[in-house]
Structures are given as structure tokens and as C-alpha cells.
Amino acid sequence: MASNDNNDQFPKVQGGGSLILAWQVKNKHVLVVGGGEVAAGRILNVLNANANVTVISPSSGLNPEVRHRIANDEVTHIDRVFEPSDLEILPPSNGPPDMVLVAIDDPDASTQIWKLCKEHRIPANIADVPPECDFYFGSVHRDGPLQIMVSTNGKGPRLAASIRKWIGTQLPVGVGDAIERMGVLRTKLRQMAPSPEEGPGRMKWISKISDAYSWDDMCSLTDEDMDNLLTFYAPDKVPHLDMLKAMRGGRAEEDIDVFDGSFGFSVVA
Amino acid sequence: MASNDNNDQFPKVQGGGSLILAWQVKNKHVLVVGGGEVAAGRILNVLNANANVTVISPSSGLNPEVRHRIANDEVTHIDRVFEPSDLEILPPSNGPPDMVLVAIDDPDASTQIWKLCKEHRIPANIADVPPECDFYFGSVHRDGPLQIMVSTNGKGPRLAASIRKWIGTQLPVGVGDAIERMGVLRTKLRQMAPSPEEGPGRMKWISKISDAYSWDDMCSLTDEDMDNLLTFYAPDKVPHLDMLKAMRGGRAEEDIDVFDGSFGFSVVA
Numbered sequence: 001m002a003s004n005d006n007n008d009q010f011p012k013v014q015g016g017g018s019l020i021l022a023w024q025v026k027n028k029h030v031l032v033v034g035g036g037e038v039a040a041g042r043i044l045n046v047l048n049a050n051a052n053v054t055v056i057s058p059s060s061g062l063n064p065e066v067r068h069r070i071a072n073d074e075v076t077h078i079d080r081v082f083e084p085s086d087l088e089i090l091p092p093s094n095g096p097p098d099m100v101l102v103a104i105d106d107p108d109a110s111t112q113i114w115k116l117c118k119e120h121r122i123p124a125n126i127a128d129v130p131p132e133c134d135f136y137f138g139s140v141h142r143d144g145p146l147q148i149m150v151s152t153n154g155k156g157p158r159l160a161a162s163i164r165k166w167i168g169t170q171l172p173v174g175v176g177d178a179i180e181r182m183g184v185l186r187t188k189l190r191q192m193a194p195s196p197e198e199g200p201g202r203m204k205w206i207s208k209i210s211d212a213y214s215w216d217d218m219c220s221l222t223d224e225d226m227d228n229l230l231t232f233y234a235p236d237k238v239p240h241l242d243m244l245k246a247m248r249g250g251r252a253e254e255d256i257d258v259f260d261g262s263f264g265f266s267v268v269a
Numbered sequence: 270m271a272s273n274d275n276n277d278q279f280p281k282v283q284g285g286g287s288l289i290l291a292w293q294v295k296n297k298h299v300l301v302v303g304g305g306e307v308a309a310g311r312i313l314n315v316l317n318a319n320a321n322v323t324v325i326s327p328s329s330g331l332n333p334e335v336r337h338r339i340a341n342d343e344v345t346h347i348d349r350v351f352e353p354s355d356l357e358i359l360p361p362s363n364g365p366p367d368m369v370l371v372a373i374d375d376p377d378a379s380t381q382i383w384k385l386c387k388e389h390r391i392p393a394n395i396a397d398v399p400p401e402c403d404f405y406f407g408s409v410h411r412d413g414p415l416q417i418m419v420s421t422n423g424k425g426p427r428l429a430a431s432i433r434k435w436i437g438t439q440l441p442v443g444v445g446d447a448i449e450r451m452g453v454l455r456t457k458l459r460q461m462a463p464s465p466e467e468g469p470g471r472m473k474w475i476s477k478i479s480d481a482y483s484w485d486d487m488c489s490l491t492d493e494d495m496d497n498l499l500t501f502y503a504p505d506k507v508p509h510l511d512m513l514k515a516m517r518g519g520r521a522e523e524d525i526d527v528f529d530g531s532f533g534f535s536v537v538a
Contacts, residue, residue, distance in 0.1 A: 010334045011313055013343060017411060018291035019318040020418040021404040025288050044280055049288040065279045074282060121390040135290040142286060145424040146432070148417065149289040155414040155452030158479040163415070163444070170439055175432070183424030210427040 018136065018153055025051035029093045032075075033082045033113060034103035035062040038127045042101045043069055045137065054090055054097070056082050057104075082113060087120045096120060103127040130154070139164040144176030145183060178218035182210065185226050192230055201236075208238045217241045224248055287405065287422055294320035298362045301344075302351045302382060303372035304331035307396045311370045312338055314406065323359055323366070325351050326373075351382060356389045365389060372396040399423070408433040412445030414452060447487035451479065454495050461499055470505075477507045486510045493517055 030046045032039050035057030043066060046053055053075040055066060062070070070077040076092050090097050100117050102110050102124065114132040117124035126132035138151040139160045150164040172178075189202055209229070221229070225244040231253070232239050239253075246256045299315045301308050304326030312335060315322055322344040324335060331339070339346040345361050351373075359366050369386050371379050371393065383401040386393035395401035407420040408429045419433040441447075458471055478498070490498070494513040500522070501508050508522075515525045 013316040015319045017317045022287035022420045023404045047282040048286045050284045135292045145422045147420045151291045151416045153414045156448045158476045179425045207427045
């Protein structure tokens with residue numbers, strides 16, 4: 001096919017998807033309107049992402065989980081129905097909320113809140129009303145720092161949940177811990193070699209470790225192992241885990257006999 | 270443990286996660302500032318979610334993929350650097366953008382755009398500058414309507430990509446098609462039984478089908494099979510796929526001999 005603009009060279013656009021994003025709500029102010037079961041789920045979602053949460057709902061409408069969050073000081077509670085001024089001055093920050101999640105059984109009131117949010121340019125989700133949502137929630141598997149979100153874009157929520165559960169059973173045990181350990185290693189490496197110029201070198205070495213080590217290897221890295229591992233960064237080498245184990249207790253790399261082929265360096269160059 | 274507020278009864282808050290959301294940008298106006306490789310990736314992300322995209326970048330800074338999107342009329346191109354007024358009047362909508370994605374090699378200009386976006390309350394992502402991001406992108410597996418996003422919350426982007434690839438190889442072949450077919454079935458069911466009161470009944474029956482049918486079964490459903498399947502909605506039954514196959518060509522359910530036990534109804538009550 002002779003053409004000045006070869007279509008096959010670039011990925012084809014596959015419309016119909018969502019833009020799946022990891023929203024940062026740490027220390028942001030999220031308003032949840034409603035106190036029932038759906039609200040309880042939303043509250044847990046945003047608390048897991050370290051948001052400051054204000055729940056507006058008459059006490060009579062609170063389910064036991066929301067009551068527990070309030071009693072436990074995990075959220076701020078305002079004991080009344082929503083008022084339009086809540087989008088301007090909301091305790092405890094007394095500024096406008098950064099995000100609004102509505103889960104009440106009153107379609108007309110919901111629609112009014114949605115319209116006000118759009119006037120104030122505040123991202124919002126009205127539960128069960130897709131046209132009144134800037135974003136949808138999905139089915140999320142969580143294991144420490146690892147989050148896996150499954151969306152079928154509304155075609156099969158039940159199937160999304162079953163795929164999410166299936167992924168959870170298939171993932172190696174301890175994968176969340178392994179990722180956490182690699183996060184610690186990255187932090188230690190950045191402390192040891194902080195200059196921005198080393199960024200690409202740091203990334204390359206961490207990638208090599210990520211590719212060479214099994215999930216079990218990563219999980220088993222002690223703080224001492226990590227400190228020993230970091231001595232291999234400057235020469236840009238990747239030792240086998242057995243080498244790190246042999247170095248425990250202060251033995252230097254050069255004192256260790258490579259006696260059975262299981263020690264020494266990974267083939268990853 | 271005697272307590273008025275039993276902590277064990279409710280899920281514990283696990284901080285440190287992100288709020289993973291399926292953002293709806295269909296027909297929304299997304300501004301991409303920059304025309305290099307990172308911008309090309311962002312543009313594909315938002316086009317896959319049916320956004321209207323405007324790219325601001327001098328022509329000299331466009332990579333071949335972005336050039337291709339422009340030549341193909343997939344995006345609107347403005348051939349210059351960003352100007353603050355772009356956040357107020359942006360072609361082709363001539364309104365403010367709903368989202369801004371910045372991918373330029375100029376940290377000072379990036380920070381300026383970020384601050385302007387915050388003044389205008391426009392969600393924004395400045396590539397490679399985590400503190401100047403309302404949201405992060407992750408590693409997404411796509412198969413038709415199915416999207417699976419893997420995030421390690423910055424602890425191991427390489428590991429996120431490898432888990433995403435691994436999930437892609439482990440998923441049953443055709444799972445995206447299966448979900449698409451179930452989406453068609455849901456649409457047909459809503460057309461056949463449109464009343465809102467039937468919502469819970471529709472959801473329950475579709476869930477039964479989702480649980481009883483294998484991915485292969487779902488994939489193999491023809492339009493004729495679906496029409497036959499819908500006749501089982503009123504009596505709230507779930508036929509085996511073999512029954513649907515036997516009904517092809519206009520045979521009625523009652524004319525089909527249940528001769529070998531493979532026909533008849535699923536055990537799912």
C-alpha cells in the first residue's frame with residue numbers, strides 16, 4: 001500500500017473505553033452526600049486513598065459502617081441534608097470540596113447537586129445515574145501498594161467482579177509485599193544516588209533487578225540484603241539472591257566462593 | 270471482645286492507595302500540550318475514550334505518530350506554544366478544556382500551566398512531575414470493552430507493566446468478545462423489558478447467565494441464540510447453551526427432546 005501516511009505504523013484508536021486513572025486524593029477534601037450502604041463503600045474507597053472526608057447525612061440515615069467511621073474519627077460528620085453552600089464552605093477545611101460523591105435515594109435532589117457541582121467545576125459521581133457522573137468506580141483488587149481495577153465499561157459488572165476475583169486468586173502469594181520491598185529499594189537507591197542526572201541509570205538498574213528476581217526473591221529481601229544489593233549499583237551488576245544471602249552477617253562479596261554455579265551474577269547484562 | 274464499636278466488623282482502612290476511576294471523557298474536550306512521544310501516548314489514551322482532543326505544539330516538535338493523528342483528522346492541531354488564554358477559549362469548542370495533559374520538556378512552563386489549571390479548576394497531569402498531577406496514568410490491558418489497570422502506586426512501574434502483561438496472557442481467549450456479547454444481551458433485555466421496576470429482576474437474571482455460562486458459551490451466542498435466550502427471562506430460567514443450539518432455525522423449546530441430560534436447565538436456581 002503506497003501512502004504518505006501509513007496507518008499500520010501506529011496503534012489504531014479503539015474507541016468505547018474509559019480513561020482509567022489513579023486519582024490522587026491524598027489530603028484532598030472529598031464530600032460524600034448520604035450515609036447508606038453505597039455511601040459506606042465510597043467512604044472506604046476514598047479513605048484508602050488518604051482523602052479528608054466529610055459525610056453529610058441526617059444521623060437517622062446512617063448505616064452501621066458509616067456510624068463506625070464517624071465514631072472512630074475517620075470522617076467528619078454533618079448531621080443534616082445537603083445545602084448548596086456546602087460546595088463553597090465545607091468543614092473541616094471550610095473551602096470548597098475537591099470531589100463530590102452522592103449516594104442518596106432522591107433522584108431530584110441528586111440531579112440538583114450534580115448541576116451545582118458542574119457550575120462550581122467540581123468532579124462528581126451520582127451513584128446509579130451514569131449521565132450524572134464525571135467518573136465511574138470499578139471492581140478493584142488491592143494487595144498493599146498493588147491495585148488492579150477491572151472495568152467492562154458497563155457491559156458486564158458481574159463479569160468485572162468475577163475477573164477481579166479470579167485475578168486475585170491467580171496472582172503469586174506475597175506479590176504486594178514484593179512490590180513494597182522494591183519500593184523500599186527504590187527509596188534507598190534514591191537516597192544513595194540522589195542526583196537527577198542518575199535518574200535513567202537508577203531506572204535501568206531497578207528494571208534489571210525487577211526482571212531478574214522472582215516475586216519470592218523480592219519478598220525475602222531483608223534490609224541488610226538491600227544494603228548489600230545497593231553495592232552492586234555502581235558497577236551496574238545484578239547478583240543472584242544466593243550471593244546476597246551469603247553476604248549476610250558482614251561477609252564481603254570477594255570473600256565468597258562461587259563454588260556451585262548458583263552464586264555469581266545473573267545473566268541479565 | 271466487648272465493645273460498643275466493634276472494629277473487626279468493618280473493613281479496615283488501608284491507606285496509601287489511589288482512587289482508581291474510569292473517567293468519562295466521551296465528547297469532552299481534552300487539551301494535550303506537547304507533541305512528542307509521551308504526548309502521543311496520552312493522545313491515544315484519550316482518543317480510546319472518545320474525547321475531543323486539541324494538541325498545542327509547534328509543528329517542529331511533532332513526532333510521527335502525532336503527525337499521523339493530525340493528518341488523519343483524529344485531533345485538532347494548534348501550531349504554536351501554549352498561551353494562558355487556551356484555558357478559556359480553546360478551538361474547536363471555543364470553551365475551556367475539561368482536562369489538560371502536559372508533556373513538554375520545559376519544567377518552568379509546565380509548572381506555570383499547572384498553576385493556571387488549578388486557578389481554573391481544570392483537572393491536569395504534568396508528565397513526570399507527580400506533585401503537579403491530579404491523577405496518574407497506569408498500565409492498562411485492553412480487550413474490547415474490558416479494561417484492566419495495574420497500579421503499584423509508584424513503587425514499581427516495571428512490575429506493574431509485567432503484571433499487566435501477565436494478566437493479558439492468563440485471561441481466557443475471547444473474554445473481550447464474551448463481555449461484548451453479554452452487553453448486547455443486556456441491551457436487548459432492556460429493550461424487551463424496559464420498565465425501571467424490572468431493574469432488579471433484569472440484573473438478577475443477567476447475573477445468573479453470567480455465572481452459569483463459560484466465556485466460550487458467551488462468545489458463541491448468535492443473535493438468534495440471544496433472542497431465544499430472552500424467552501427464558503419471563504420464567505426466570507437459565508437454559509444450557511445446548512438447548513439454545515437445538516432451538517436454532519426456529520425449533521421451539523417444547524419440541525426439543527431432552528435425550529441425554531446435556532440439555533434442559535442449569536442447576537443455577
